[in-house]
Amino acid sequence: MSDYAHLLPAYRRQAALGDAERTAWIRADRWLETAQAWSALARLEDLLSYPARDRMPCLLLYGDTGMGKTKIIRKFLRDHPASFDRGTGVTTMPVVAMQMPAESLERDVYGELLNALGAPGPATDSIYRQKEICRSLLRSMGARMLIIDEIHALLAGTFRQQRIFLNVIRFLANDLKVPLICAGTDLARQALLTDPQLAERFEAFHLGRWANDLHLSQLLSSLGGILPLRRPSELGTAAARRRVLDPTDGVTVRIFRLMETVAVEAIRNGSECITADSFANDDLVPPLVTVTRQAEKQLQRRIAR
Ligand SMILES: Nc1ncnc2c1ncn2[C@@H]1O[C@H](COP(=O)(O)OP(=O)(O)OP(=O)(O)O)[C@@H](O)[C@H]1O
Ligand SMILES: [Mg+2]
Structure with missing residues (x-):
């Protein structure tokens, strides 16, 4: 049996599995620490350890759809999970993360926040009361950061x-003595900037698209070290990087999907490795890009409405 020395030691065992199992493994959800994700997480860590003061710093994590914003937030949540103390019966939630409700009504925002705190209240409560409950829960649960x-x-x-x-965000940013993190696309950044007070409070962290540089080489080399193919892939060449960037426009989700697609194809056709030629198969690439472009168009339509 080969020792699969081209794979990282922890991933070698996977390469010995059958085709169906390896395919399923490739398609499963996973976290990969890219250079930008690492920097974003480091920034979040830094803000989490910020001492409480009157004006807490806020951060806007922005980038195109599919660049990995939600993935970064989920990873940060996994790193700082809520915990329940059986002795005192108290739940501590250092990081509270909520999604923007579909309709940006004030009531819905507080409703979402209560859900995130695990305390969905009656929808009949007045906004004032909802706000008060959010405030006191955030305090009693030891929240040190709020992410939207x-x-x-x-x-x-x-x-x-x-x-x-925007008034609600301003209230949360000013009133809770915790850093407020907002994540969204560039359009959200522009909307936030229309409020001068918020523009001043928010520092921006941009998740830029991938370019033909060292970071992309590192990403491809990491993928080459974990994808369970039995032969070493040739992903370190300029040609391979071009083949990855051209159809994906440097968008993270498309790069991951493309790599998964060619890896699955390498198992199916028995080549067991990825080379620049693996990307030449036109049947693989266009549908992938179309799917993600359609999703982007849908989002644009929703915003334009
Ligand atoms: N660090 C990562 N590790 C592994 N997969 C990732 C990573 N970042 C992004 N992906 C892949 O890209 C997909 C899209 O990422 P995510 O949902 O975080 O994007 P987003 O920036 O939140 O997009 P949107 O603006 O549409 O919400 C993920 O489902 C995952 O497949
Ligand atoms: Mg998202």
Whole structure:
């Protein structure tokens, strides 16, 4: 049996599995620490350890759809999970993460926040009461950071709803003595900047698209070290990087899907490795890009409405 020296030691065992199992493994959800993701997580860690003071710093994590914003937030949540103390019966939640509700009404925002805190309240409560409950829960659960994902959803609202929502964000940023993190697309950044006070409070972290540089080489080399193919892939060449960048426009989700597709194909056709030629198969690439472009168009339509 080969020792699969081209794979990282922890992943060698996978390569000995059957085709179906390896295919399933390739398609499964996983976390890969890319250079930008690492920097974003380091920034979040830094903010989490920030001492409470009157004006807490806020962060906007922005980038195109599919660049990995939600993945980064989930990873950060896994690193800082809620815990329950049996002795005292108290739940501690250092990081609270919620999604923007589909409709950016004030009530829905607080409703979502209560859900995130594991305390969905009666929808009949007044906004004032909901706000008070959120405040006291965040305090009693020891929340040290609040994350709101998908804030571009605010753009789906009317102008008036958008103003109201920006007021809610301003309230949360000023009133809770915890850093507020918002994640969304560039459109969300532009919306946030229309409020001068928020523009001043938020530092921006941009998740840029992949380019033909060292970071992409590192990503491809990491993938080459974990994808359970039995022969070494040739992903370190300029040609391979071009073949990855061209059809994906440097968008993370497309790069991951493309790599998964060619890896599965390498198992299916028995080549057991990825080379620049693996990307030449036109049957593989166009559907992949079309699918993600369609998803982007849908999002744009939703925002334009
Ligand atoms: N660090 C990562 N490790 C593994 N897979 C990743 C990573 N980042 C992104 N992906 C892949 O890209 C997909 C899209 O990522 P994610 O949902 O985080 O994007 P997003 O920036 O939140 O997009 P949207 O703006 O549409 O919400 C993930 O489902 C995953 O398959
Ligand atoms: Mg997302």
